[in-house]
Amino acid sequence: MVSKAVAGQPIDLEPLRVILQERFRPRDHEEALELIVGACQEAQRLYGWVPPEAAELIADHLGVTINRVYGLLTFYADFRTRPPGRHFLWLCYGAACYVAGAHRLLELLRSRYRMDDQGDLPDGVLSVNVFNGCLGVCDLAPVGQLDHHEYVGGLDPDGLRGLIERLRREG
Numbered sequence: 689m690v691s692k693a694v695a696g697q698p699i700d701l702e703p704l705r706v707i708l709q710e711r712f713r714p715r716d717h718e719e720a721l722e723l724i725v726g727a728c729q730e731a732q733r734l735y736g737w738v739p740p741e742a743a744e745l746i747a748d749h750l751g752v753t754i755n756r757v758y759g760l761l762t763f764y765a766d767f768r769t770r771p772p773g774r775h776f777l778w779l780c781y782g783a784a785c786y787v788a789g790a791h792r793l794l795e796l797l798r799s800r801y802r803m804d805d806q807g808d809l810p811d812g813v814l815s816v817n818v819f820n821g822c823l824g825v826c827d828l829a830p831v832g833q834l835d836h837h838e839y840v841g842g843l844d845p846d847g848l849r850g851l852i853e854r855l856r857r858e859g
């Protein structure tokens with residue numbers, strides 16, 4: 689990833705432009721869907737989300753309308769059209785974690801912490817994604833993986849509150 693793009697601040701489109709020119713050649717209509725999805729995945733890998741400037745560049749490059757690009761961005765839940773929070777949590781939703789209460793944590797995130805449909809808390813401190821598999825540390829269930837390296841296990845409502853408070857303190 690180049691760096692997280694911040695909404696409202698200029699982003700460096702050059703890395704995306706190079707990737708588009710090398711690997712995403714405008715072709716016929718049938719292939720456009722695959723190309724748009726692939727190009728948007730590259731943009732999200734580079735910037736952490738798909739900024740409007742990147743979506744416009746992709747549309748221009750592939751010769752499709754911006755509405756077609758946004759149609760796909762909003763159709764696929766994996767794409768982000770807003771910057772992610774400062775921290776990221778994979779919430780494990782495998783069988784052991786589900787039984788241990790992961791679903792209750794998800795409800796709590798939505799109700800008490802007002803997590804929105806993209807998994808973001810309103811103050812931008814945390815983005816949460818459900819991991820529909822097993823993180824491989826079932827003995828810690830229910831567990832989340834924070835910022836792709838730290839396992840946060842035994843998460844109950846108090847533990848979740850403590851985690852969010854800690855992240856807010858750390859900034």
Ligand code: FES
Pocket residue numbers: 780781782783784785786821822823824825826827829831
């Ligand atoms: S089911 Fe969550 S770590 Fe295995």
